Amino acid sequence: MTESADVVVVGGGILGCSVALHVARALPKARILVLDRGPIAGATSGRCMGHLMVTPDTKEEYAFSQTSVRMWAGLQEEIGGFDYNPTGALYLADAPEDLELLPVLQKQFSDCGDTAAILDQKQLREIEPGLAHDLPGALFYQGDGVVLPMTACSAMLRLGQRHNARLETRPGTEVTGFDGIGSRMTAVRTKHGTITTGNVVIACGVWSPAVAKLAGIAALPIVPRAGNLAITAHHSTPIQTQLLEVSYIRFAHGAAKVDPWKTDEDQGGHAVNMQPQSAGGCLIGSTRQFRGFDTTLNRELLHRSLLRAQRYAPGLLGLPIVRTWVGLRPYSVDKHPFVGPWPQTDGLWICSGHEGLGISLSMISGQLIAAQMTGTPCAVDPTSWLPRRIL
Amino acid sequence: MTRDAVIEADVGVVGAGPGGMAAALRIASSGLSVVVLDEGARPGGQIFRQLPEGFAHASPPTEPPSHGAGHELLHALTGSKVSVESHATVWDARAPRGDDLGCLWFEQGVASRALRCKAIVLAPGAMDRCVPFPGWTLPGVITAGAAQVMVRGYGIKPGSRAVVAGSGPLLLPTVTALVSAGVKVVAALESAPRRAALRALPGVLRSGARLREAFFYARQLWRSGVSLQFSRAVFAVEGDGRVQRAVIGQLDREGNPIASTAKTVDADVVCTGFGLVPSIEIGQRLGCRATWNEARGGWHIEALDFGATNVDRVFAVGEIAGIGGSEVAIAEGRAAGELVCAQLQQRGALTHVRDRSRAVRAAADAMLRAFSVPRGVYSLVKDGTIVCRCEDVNAKAVRDASALHGDSLRAIKMGCRAGMGPCQGRICAPSVQAIASRGSTRAWDEPVVQIPLKPVRTSTILDAPKV
Numbered sequence: 001m002t003e004s005a006d007v008v009v010v011g012g013g014i015l016g017c018s019v020a021l022h023v024a025r026a027l028p029k030a031r032i033l034v035l036d037r038g039p040i041a042g043a044t045s046g047r048c049m050g051h052l053m054v055t056p057d058t059k060e061e062y063a064f065s066q067t068s069v070r071m072w073a074g075l076q077e078e079i080g081g082f083d084y085n086p087t088g089a090l091y092l093a094d095a096p097e098d099l100e101l102l103p104v105l106q107k108q109f110s111d112c113g114d115t116a117a118i119l120d121q122k123q124l125r126e127i128e129p130g131l132a133h134d135l136p137g138a139l140f141y142q143g144d145g146v147v148l149p150m151t152a153c154s155a156m157l158r159l160g161q162r163h164n165a166r167l168e169t170r171p172g173t174e175v176t177g178f179d180g181i182g183s184r185m186t187a188v189r190t191k192h193g194t195i196t197t198g199n200v201v202i203a204c205g206v207w208s209p210a211v212a213k214l215a216g217i218a219a220l221p222i223v224p225r226a227g228n229l230a231i232t233a234h235h236s237t238p239i240q241t242q243l244l245e246v247s248y249i250r251f252a253h254g255a256a257k258v259d260p261w262k263t264d265e266d267q268g269g270h271a272v273n274m275q276p277q278s279a280g281g282c283l284i285g286s287t288r289q290f291r292g293f294d295t296t297l298n299r300e301l302l303h304r305s306l307l308r309a310q311r312y313a314p315g316l317l318g319l320p321i322v323r324t325w326v327g328l329r330p331y332s333v334d335k336h337p338f339v340g341p342w343p344q345t346d347g348l349w350i351c352s353g354h355e356g357l358g359i360s361l362s363m364i365s366g367q368l369i370a371a372q373m374t375g376t377p378c379a380v381d382p383t384s385w386l387p388r389r390i391l
Numbered sequence: 392m393t394r395d396a397v398i399e400a401d402v403g404v405v406g407a408g409p410g411g412m413a414a415a416l417r418i419a420s421s422g423l424s425v426v427v428l429d430e431g432a433r434p435g436g437q438i439f440r441q442l443p444e445g446f447a448h449a450s451p452p453t454e455p456p457s458h459g460a461g462h463e464l465l466h467a468l469t470g471s472k473v474s475v476e477s478h479a480t481v482w483d484a485r486a487p488r489g490d491d492l493g494c495l496w497f498e499q500g501v502a503s504r505a506l507r508c509k510a511i512v513l514a515p516g517a518m519d520r521c522v523p524f525p526g527w528t529l530p531g532v533i534t535a536g537a538a539q540v541m542v543r544g545y546g547i548k549p550g551s552r553a554v555v556a557g558s559g560p561l562l563l564p565t566v567t568a569l570v571s572a573g574v575k576v577v578a579a580l581e582s583a584p585r586r587a588a589l590r591a592l593p594g595v596l597r598s599g600a601r602l603r604e605a606f607f608y609a610r611q612l613w614r615s616g617v618s619l620q621f622s623r624a625v626f627a628v629e630g631d632g633r634v635q636r637a638v639i640g641q642l643d644r645e646g647n648p649i650a651s652t653a654k655t656v657d658a659d660v661v662c663t664g665f666g667l668v669p670s671i672e673i674g675q676r677l678g679c680r681a682t683w684n685e686a687r688g689g690w691h692i693e694a695l696d697f698g699a700t701n702v703d704r705v706f707a708v709g710e711i712a713g714i715g716g717s718e719v720a721i722a723e724g725r726a727a728g729e730l731v732c733a734q735l736q737q738r739g740a741l742t743h744v745r746d747r748s749r750a751v752r753a754a755a756d757a758m759l760r761a762f763s764v765p766r767g768v769y770s771l772v773k774d775g776t777i778v779c780r781c782e783d784v785n786a787k788a789v790r791d792a793s794a795l796h797g798d799s800l801r802a803i804k805m806g807c808r809a810g811m812g813p814c815q816g817r818i819c820a821p822s823v824q825a826i827a828s829r830g831s832t833r834a835w836d837e838p839v840v841q842i843p844l845k846p847v848r849t850s851t852i853l854d855a856p857k858v
Binding site: 041234297302317 | 795797798804808842847855
């Protein structure tokens with residue numbers, strides 16, 4: 001069977017869905033297909049946390065992340081239905097020596113023109129009574145939030161369909177190759193037939209390198225980084241605010257200290273991230289480990305992360321865990337996602353490699369792809385995310 | 392008394408129902424040590440459930456002949472060397488491998504414990520299969536299994552006027568239990584057509600015990616004046632905050648409701664049972680292969696002769712290997728016990744126990760084939776009918792999710808969170824895909840297993856013995 005589309009998005013995770021939404025908005029008459037080998041939101045976006053996180057490490061990162069988080073608030077206003085909860089985030093100090101990290105992080109926010117408040121022990125307990133009583137203090141940043149990623153994918157697609165009735169999903173459609181004339185993309189081949197198209201967006205997360213290879217990109221440097229997660233039963237969260245260890249910042253956003261290609265050597269690390277869910281449970285993360293595409297649960301790492309979590313929220317000990325699982329983050333080796341055109345092939349686009357910030361950064365990423373595709377202004381300067389940097 | 396966090400036995404058995412008890416007794420009789428882990432307060436399982444310790448029925452509910460075997464097993468258990476750990480929820484498992492012992496991690500009260508063993512026999516039983524209809528979430532609608540637990544296990548009368556509806560051999564004991572508890576059964580509705588009962592006959596005739604059982608129920612029904620009506624179902628349940636009325640009526644050949652036949656009866660309890668679904672997650676966790684057979688309740692662990700699975704020294708007996716009832720569970724439990732002993736004591740296994748388990752299983756299959764859930768009954772579901780109770784997801788949300796995300800169980804779960812709650816889809820999975828696919832007869836997807844196999848406290852996971 002042969003059909004045609006103006007834009008084919010390969011990958012129905014949060015990034016593919018955001019691309020579809022933003023392209024549908026920009027091109028309300030275009031035919032847009034979202035293909036996925038499995039279900040929509042069936043892989044990483046269905047196995048991750050839903051942190052909307054503003055990262056103030058640099059002014060540039062702040063611009064990307066803060067713009068994206070603001071766009072999420074807009075998505076909530078326009079359609080909702082994805083358990084949007086602007087809880088803010090508490091960056092917790094574990095011991096008195098951690099307290100010196102709080103002003104450092106606070107200064108990062110203020111250097112970006114934003115604010116965050118340092119809380120002492122007493123103020124902390126007023127905001128979050130479920131925390132351990134001996135915690136010395138924390139930084140509270142109001143701008144962060146939580147969403148349920150898989151229903152956020154639905155919401156993006158449904159809103160996209162409101163703007164453009166020709167936006168369709170094709171779950172269960174595996175891409176087998178691409179056709180081109182010269183350096184111009186002309187078609188996507190799938191197990192169910194060929195789709196002629198002038199524009200293909202690769203948004204396959206950890207599987208992006210494999211799909212990109214089919215399109216002639218030899219080595220897109222994205223590696224799976226596994227995370228163990230656990231969730232408590234309904235009506236049993238020890239906390240109401242999103243929690244992070246203040247050391248999370250160094251741990252999650254610094255470059256990996258291990259070689260991502262040598263998967264046998266990574267013992268894995270963990271830092272507490274806890275998210276209250278609107279259904280009343282609590283999502284507990286997170287661990288990081290390079291071990292290829294293996295998604296079997298690492299009980300040792302799970303143990304370590306639960307142990308750390310109950311140190312901050314002791315009430316967790318008596319609460320039931322209903323499920324644990326593993327998701328694969330698409331780790332980009334230079335720590336920047338790939339969002340933009342692939343310069344060697346006209347009509348080939350990449351939107352992938354956001355590691356643990358894919359949910360958070362999906363809105364801005366989709367906007368950047370749509371803006372570049374249609375020649376309209378980008379919401380932020382896309383330069384440092386352009387895929388051409390690896391050429 | 393403090394109990395050891397880690398205990399050891401030659402054999403670990405999961406479940407103290409008929410299959411687990413039969414296996415454990417056979418194993419203990421040959422001098423091997425055996426520990427049974429059971430979720431209940433006392434052994435017996437769902438079918439031979441005992442009253443809580445220290446209680447007795449003022450007037451015992453009428454028992455079918457098959458319960459004689461239950462009393463024998465329970466009696467034998469008390470006089471045996473079998474050690475039963477009650478209130479034990481198994482939440483993770485590892486199969487024995489080479490010289491490494493297998494391990495069953497379990498929560499017991501507030502303790503986190505583990506059982507190490509050379510062989511594992513799985514007899515975890517099954518869950519009621521629910522089919523949603525408008526009003527099925529009203530208080531007063533209970534499963535057939537729950538009705539029996541209330542009457543037999545706790546001496547509780549679930550209501551005064553009951554409608555019993557569903558499909559399969561479990562309806563009869565439900566009616567009998569209710570009647571013996573003094574409940575007026577105003578209607579007993581089998582959704583399968585009368586010819587299904589005739590198709591089930593050969594399976595009944597092949598087993599003397601099942602024939603006696605059938606005569607018992609026929610007599611009980613006749614005495615109580617309740618007659619089982621075929622091709623009928625509950626279309627809806629109504630009431631202000633709880634069950635007050637049931638709308639009942641006739642089904643066509645495909646199981647679709649015939650609206651013109653609907654009539655309303657007063658009732659304060661509605662018991663529904665559309666057969667059972669095997670609890671397979673522990674088998675999957677151990678690496679056992681699951682296979683699909685509608686007559687056996689859908690996905691079940693593939694068990695060969697003597698209950699052997701594709702995993703060395705892991706055995707599956709009774710409902711986990713496919714719904715078959717207590718007679719099958721006992722025969723398979725004995726057969727698995729025999730092979731476990733033979734393997735651990737390095738001798739040949741006696742074949743007559745295997746032949747017996749083959750025969751009763753074949754008879755059960757022949758009977759249960761007659762009672763597959765007719766797809767048409769899912770057309771009772773309205774847009775607003777709740778399908779996933781844990782997450783309050785209605786049928787429209789399920790269909791919308793399926794259209795956008797895909798029609799696999801996982802896709803629907805991602806699109807509307809059906810199956811994400813405490814039961815992890817064990818209750819709604821059969822309905823979700825049937826509703827999404829609007830009456831297609833395909834199998835639902837094999838459930839994905841994750842630890843904990845059942846919800847357990849964080850402290851249980853943290854304190855898990857490292858073995």
